[in-house]
Every structure is written in structure tokens, then in C-alpha cells.
Amino acid sequence: MTIPVTLIAGFLGSGKTTLVRRILSESHGLRCAVVVNEFGALGIDGDLIVRRAATDSSVVELSNGCICCEIQEDLRATLTALVARNRRSRGPGRWLRRSSGGFDRILIEASGAASPGPAVQTFLLDADLAESVRLDGVVTLAHAAHIEDQLATTAEAADQIAYADRIIINHADRVGTAELERVVALVRASNPLARVRTAEQAAVPLEWVLDATSEDGEARRLEAIDSTPAPSHTPGLTSISLTATAAIDRAALLIWLEFLAKRRGQELMRAKGILRVQGSAGSLLVQGVYQWLEAADDPAPAPDVSRLVLIGRDLDREEILRGWKAIGGGAAPVR
Numbered sequence: 001m002t003i004p005v006t007l008i009a010g011f012l013g014s015g016k017t018t019l020v021r022r023i024l025s026e027s028h029g030l031r032c033a034v035v036v037n038e039f040g041a042l043g044i045d046g047d048l049i050v051r052r053a054a055t056d057s058s059v060v061e062l063s064n065g066c067i068c069c070e071i072q073e074d075l076r077a078t079l080t081a082l083v084a085r086n087r088r089s090r091g092p093g094r095w096l097r098r099s100s101g102g103f104d105r106i107l108i109e110a111s112g113a114a115s116p117g118p119a120v121q122t123f124l125l126d127a128d129l130a131e132s133v134r135l136d137g138v139v140t141l142a143h144a145a146h147i148e149d150q151l152a153t154t155a156e157a158a159d160q161i162a163y164a165d166r167i168i169i170n171h172a173d174r175v176g177t178a179e180l181e182r183v184v185a186l187v188r189a190s191n192p193l194a195r196v197r198t199a200e201q202a203a204v205p206l207e208w209v210l211d212a213t214s215e216d217g218e219a220r221r222l223e224a225i226d227s228t229p230a231p232s233h234t235p236g237l238t239s240i241s242l243t244a245t246a247a248i249d250r251a252a253l254l255i256w257l258e259f260l261a262k263r264r265g266q267e268l269m270r271a272k273g274i275l276r277v278q279g280s281a282g283s284l285l286v287q288g289v290y291q292w293l294e295a296a297d298d299p300a301p302a303p304d305v306s307r308l309v310l311i312g313r314d315l316d317r318e319e320i321l322r323g324w325k326a327i328g329g330g331a332a333p334v335r
Contacts, residue, residue: 011113015168242307248306248328
């Protein structure tokens with residue numbers, strides 16, 4: 001059984017460390033391993049630490065049952081070592097005394113100045129790592145007073161928003177009501193696939209942070225995207241919503257998606273869709289992150305309207321719309 005991993009991203013000052021500190025100190029009953037760049041930045045009170053796993057170890061056990069692990073060498077090496085420890089902890093001689101046999105989830109605090117893309121790629125393309133862990137969500141924090149400017153000027157901030165499954169617009173008390181509404185609209189337009197919350201001091205339910213499932217059905221969620229007015233976009237960052245009322249040729253769709261993945265691999269960050277294809281009563285689910293695209297059959301009844309949402313940087317809108325029409329898609333709104 002693979003261990004789910006949640007990647008916590010966000011630009012410098014967005015509140016990632018505050019959120020991680022909450023996870024490591026509050027009594028929430030969740031057995032988590034939190035991977036950070038350095039222990040010192042968290043300012044964990046020594047009274048909350050039960051012990052280190054070993055002398056000068058990069059792992060400490062905390063009083064709330066979580067553990068904190070400092071990245072050593074690189075992310076892959078750290079995760080491999082952490083999973084090995086977890087397996088040993090479930091047998092005799094557990095190395096974690098309070099966590100009842102190890103942890104059930106891993107959270108990673110990404111670097112504030114980096115795109116989460118390389119970390120996402122690590123999970124999707126590393127076959128050995130995929131046998132033990134799986135990425136089930138990216139949570140991005142954004143500073144309410146700064147994210148608009150950061151999106152317009154910083155590629156990394158735009159990447160952090162584009163890859164997110166859930167977005168916390170933090171420091172909401174630093175802006176007025178009208179400005180906060182504008183920022184929320186901008187973030188939602190930049191990544192219509194993500195769920196968005198506003199917060200102060202990163203105070204959001206931890207269950208929401210760790211829940212990779214949608215609060216609404218996927219079909220209803222994608223349908224809402226098409227009816228949401230889109231404000232002006234961040235330069236270079238684009239979301240494109242495509243619809244079709246007629247059933248789509250499955251083979252042509254898969255060829256087109258493969259073309260997109262190869263031709264626009266560095267530009268296409270996210271893709272998600274629920275489609276009705278010819279010759280099937282069920283749905284075809286499409287999802288993609290980075291250069292990885294997957295199409296899978298679902299027994300749920302096919303939707304009346306097929307929907308596919310693409311998010312990326314400098315996507316060629318006209319080229320994508322021509323390809324969509326060529327495989328049977330309608331003249332969808334392009335944003």
C-alpha cells in the first residue's frame with residue numbers, strides 16, 4: 001500500500017512555515033511525517049520534541065505523534081530513507097514510540113522560491129519511488145497582499161498556483177474586502193481546477209489541507225468552471241476551458257493528448273476533464289500534471305457535455321482550439 005504525499009508550496013512569506021508548524025504542534029490525531037528544508041526555520045519548541053530517532057539524526061519525533069524530517073541529499077533519497085524507517089516502525093522495536101506503528105501520510109514543505117514542477121515530476125516519473133509513495137495533492141499558500149504582483153512578475157509564483165489542487169489565500173486581513181475578492185477571482189481564473197480558501201495565520205482545517213478529494217462531484221465542478229467569469233489573466237499563465245456536446249472519437253482524442261504532452265510538455269502544467277466518447281456509455285476521465293497525461297474509463301454515466309480544462313504558460317490558444325475542433329469538440333470559450 002502506497003503512502004499518500006501532500007506537497008505544500010507557496011512563495012516566500014506566504015505562510016507555509018506557519019501551516020507546517022501547526023501540523024507539527026497541534027493535537028489533531030493525524031499521523032504525519034513532515035519533510036522540511038531545515039528544522040531551525042520552524043522554531044519548534046523543545047518541549048514538543050519527544051526525541052531524535054538517533055544521535056544527530058535528521059528525524060525527530062514530536063509529542064503529537066507526528067515526526068519531522070529534514071531533507072538530506074535530495075528529495076528522493078529523503079523519502080526512500082523515511083519510508084524504510086516507517087516499515088521498520090511497524091514491527092518489533094518500533095523507532096517511533098508514540099505514533100502507534102509509524103505514519104500514514106507525508107507532507108513536504110517545498111522551497112518558497114522554487115516551482116513545484118520538479119518535485120511533482122519526481123513522483124510521476126520515478127517508478128521505484130511510486131511503489132511506496134504517491135502524490136495525492138499540491139497545496140499552495142499565497143499572500144493576499146502580494147500574490148497579484150507576484151503572479152505578474154514571477155514565474156515560480158505562477159507555477160505554484162498552476163500546479164495546486166487546493167489554494168490558501170493567506171494573510172487575508174492585510175487587504176480590504178474588495179481587494180480580497182479581486183485576488184480570489186484572479187487566483188480562481190488562473191487555476192479553475194483548484195479549491196480556494198482565504199485565511200489568516202494559515203488557519204484552515206487540517207482535514208481540508210490533507211483531503212485530495214473534491215467537495216463537489218467532478219462533473220459539477222468542471223461545469224461550474226465554464227460559467228465563471230474570468231478576469232484578466234496573469235501574463236503568460238492561461239487556463240483554457242473546452243466543451244463538446246457531441247461524443248468525441250476516443251482514438252483521436254488520445255492521439256491529440258499525446259501530441260499535446262510531447263509538443264507542450266514544458267508549457268502544459270495541468271489538465272483535467274470528464275468526457276463522453278463514441279461507443280461507450282461511461283465516462284472517460286482525463287488528468288495530467290507536468291508531462292504526464294492519463295486517460296481512464298469510468299463506469300459513471302457519460303456527461304451530456306464533455307469538458308476539458310488545460311492550464312499552462314504561453315499555451316497556443318488557436319492551436320489548441322483547432323485540435324479540439326478536429327477531434328469533434330465544439331467552439332468552446334477560450335480563456
